[in-house]
Amino acid sequence: MKCLVLFALCLHQVLGADQNLVQLAQSLRLNILVKQLQATGLADTLATGGPYTLFAPSDNAFGKLDGGQLNDTAAVTKLLKYHVVSGTYKGADVYNEQKLTSLLGPAIRINRYAHTNKISAEGAPVYRADEIASNGVIWLLDTPMSPPTGSMLDYINNDKNGLTILKKAINTAGIQSALQAEPLTLLAPNDAAFGRLDPGVLDKLLADKAKLTQVLQYHVIPGALFTSGMHSGYVRTLDHGEQLRITFQFFGLFKYVNDAQLSTEDVDVTNGVIHVIDHLLLPPDLAKTISALG
Structure with missing residues (x-):
């Protein structure tokens, strides 16, 4: 049974590496994220540019936003740009208190917590990292991030x-x-x-x-x-x-x-x-x- 699980994981990584970030997001069933990337015009950037690291909120994560927030295209565009970083950063590449500059501009604070063996991005728990695409990597979040508004x-x-x-x-x-x-x-x-x-x-x-x-x-x-x-x-x-x-x-x-x-x-x-x-x-x-x- 363990061998089958390992085989499935390896196969997923191989197949993912042949997909761009948007295609990989689709295969990971990040339906709301893909829909919003397409609506804001960012899908083309993430499909053809890069490499990028995409911090991808799950569908459940998007459900934590205010009801009308996804209807504001300008606000959604800013939100999504804050979830993208130029360059490929895997879990093993980042360190505690590292700041990664988002496409929006404000930094994303990365924290690695040894006692809980967890990683967070601007406080949002990362439940899976290192989903490899042809032009970057996806980290999955169970809460959307928002840039700090002040000190x-x-x-x-x-x-x-x-x-x-x-x-x-x-x-x-x-x-x-x-x-x-x-x-x-x-x-x-x-x-x-x-x-x-x-x-x-x-x-x-x-x-x-x-x-x-x-x-x-x-x-x-x-x-x-x-x-x-x-x-x-x-x-x-x-x-x-x-x-x-x-x-x-x-x-x-x-x-x-x-x-x-x-x-x-x-x-x-x-x-x-x-x-x-x-x-x-x-x-x-x-x-x-x-x-x-x-």
Whole structure:
């Protein structure tokens, strides 16, 4: 049985290598992708040009987009161009935190996660790579990618995202430059998270720059850790290497960092990723001190 599976895989690779990227996408039953490539005029480019690496959303992945999004030809064209990179990149060719320039212009961040043995492209999990065509290679995604619209600070400073107290805390601590580094993961407490503190604690914390800075650094993880790379275990933070505990419950439907649940996941920004959380995280050596401030 194992021999038959290996033979089928080898045959698929041989046949795929005789097909251009569009033909290979058709044989992989990427029906919506092929339809949209044809509608936007990109099918000719991917059939005759190259070599290219095509990050191909599955039909189910396209189902995650807003209903009317596929009816906007200009928007779809930009979306598809963001999924194409000049050159052939196989799974073995890429490294963690590598940035590949898309045809649209913005880069695609590649992450390789050793603990989960997974690869993501701008946070989108790759469920199959190295589908070889005559003029490139296809990587299959189960979520469409979207280019970051700004930096970590841009997202925090947009009051519509409900992080106004975090913005105030960052400005008070004066750690804006630290959040401009790359790559980073920010666990961003929303306004409701700060509201769960006992009365008076927030004001006293904002008045103590040293403690405030330590608390904020405890929410920052070096590297871009998208949910596809998360596993139950510990990760180090910028707070002198203090560790956070990440747990998954109910088969990954709910994700927690310490006791805080991720309420918004995988906000990709130009210098990493943001996960919004519903509780403030307190470093173990400060937890009792800060709780006593009330």
